[in-house]
Amino acid sequence: MPAKKILVVDDDPYILMSLEFLMQKNGYAVIVARNGTEALQLVQQESPDLVLLDIMMPDVDGFEICKFIKEHPTLKQVIVVFLSAKTREADQRKGLELGAAKYVFKPFSTRSLIKEINQLLQ
Amino acid sequence: MAMDEVKDEFLYTVTHELRTPLTSIRALTELVHDNQDMPDAKKTEFLAAVIREAERLSHLITQVLKLERFESGKQGLSFESVSMDQLVQELLPDLQPLAQRKQVRILTQLTNPIPAAELDPSLIRQVWYNLLTNAIRFAPENSIITIQLASTENNLRCSIKDQGKGIPTESLELIFDKFYQAPNQTLKKPEGSGLGLAISKKIIELHNGTIHAENSEQGGACFIFNLPISKTSS
Numbered sequence: 521m522p523a524k525k526i527l528v529v530d531d532d533p534y535i536l537m538s539l540e541f542l543m544q545k546n547g548y549a550v551i552v553a554r555n556g557t558e559a560l561q562l563v564q565q566e567s568p569d570l571v572l573l574d575i576m577m578p579d580v581d582g583f584e585i586c587k588f589i590k591e592h593p594t595l596k597q598v599i600v601v602f603l604s605a606k607t608r609e610a611d612q613r614k615g616l617e618l619g620a621a622k623y624v625f626k627p628f629s630t631r632s633l634i635k636e637i638n639q640l641l642q
Numbered sequence: 643m644a645m646d647e648v649k650d651e652f653l654y655t656v657t658h659e660l661r662t663p664l665t666s667i668r669a670l671t672e673l674v675h676d677n678q679d680m681p682d683a684k685k686t687e688f689l690a691a692v693i694r695e696a697e698r699l700s701h702l703i704t705q706v707l708k709l710e711r712f713e714s715g716k717q718g719l720s721f722e723s724v725s726m727d728q729l730v731q732e733l734l735p736d737l738q739p740l741a742q743r744k745q746v747r748i749l750t751q752l753t754n755p756i757p758a759a760e761l762d763p764s765l766i767r768q769v770w771y772n773l774l775t776n777a778i779r780f781a782p783e784n785s786i787i788t789i790q791l792a793s794t795e796n797n798l799r800c801s802i803k804d805q806g807k808g809i810p811t812e813s814l815e816l817i818f819d820k821f822y823q824a825p826n827q828t829l830k831k832p833e834g835s836g837l838g839l840a841i842s843k844k845i846i847e848l849h850n851g852t853i854h855a856e857n858s859e860q861g862g863a864c865f866i867f868n869l870p871i872s873k874t875s876s
Contacts, residue, residue, distance in 0.1 A: 630676070
């Protein structure tokens with residue numbers, strides 16, 4: 521069975537670097553996007569199984585990307601997991617209402633994050 | 643917005659900004675710790691990033707405390723008679739390494755002899771430092787940053803012009819707000835704290851001066867600040 525594909529979206533290079541390593545190490549095929557515009561292109565081009573999505577980005581924010589995915593006829597089954605430093609309850613509620621499977625607060629533990637991702641992709 | 647709400651909003655933004663470097667530090671150290679078989683080169687790369695992020699975190703904390711001192715009025719000014727031209731010339735060598743990395747040249751132009759002004763040199767040095775590091779960050783490689791100093795009867799006019807892509811018109815005023823990032827930036831930080839311009843504005847206002855940004859006709863951003871030459875002329 522081919523490796524499941526994960527698109528990691530974050531405008532912070534170091535967070536991107538750590539997530540890329542973590543996902544590859546656990547056997548996933550990883551694609552990275554450094555901003556919202558790149559994320560919108562790659563999600564259509566690559567149809568990943570799961571998107572790890574930052575919210576605050578200077579061009580297109582993560583909420584808009586999630587909305588795009590969930591309203592797209594062929595992409596709506598893509599699993600979205602938000603990773604965000606926005607820790608207000610209202611933001612978390614908004615993320616889940618837009619169809620995300622999880623909303624994880626930054627800073628996150630790589631150990632529990634990978635467990636959650638593994639479960640979602642089982 | 644009521645004062646409490648402004649404070650809450652600031653606190654929320656600060657904690658949000660602190661979470662980002664903390665996220666990298668936690669994730670990268672956990673990965674190095676949990677993956678004993680990680681190649682040495684990768685380990686070094688990750689640990690170097692941890693060090694940079696820890697530096698960013700402490701810089702951010704210093705800047706937040708600095709801004710708090712200005713805003714609460716706890717920061718007093720120590721006025722001295724200062725030659726602005728000399729102050730700038732003394733500061734430039736500190737910025738050379740940063741400028742050289744991008745092959746950026748910094749030129750200084752004096753439009754007339756600049757009289758000594760009464761100001762707090764260490765705070766004004768911070769303003770120049772903030773504005774010049776910003777200009778270097780946004781300047782294209784192999785470009786020129788121009789500093790102009792001019793004086794009128796009562797004021798000094800200082801400007802810093804770069805040859806970057808300029809600032810979106812709708813952001814010209816907002817960039818002096820804490821943590822504001824212009825929407826045409828594709829990569830965020832990690833160099834800045836997002837507080838440099840807010841701090842600079844506070845310092846200039848404490849001197850009864852003004853500061854603003856505009857886009858020059860040739861393209862590129864231009865930051866201009868005016869300071870009264872003597873305390874009494876303000």
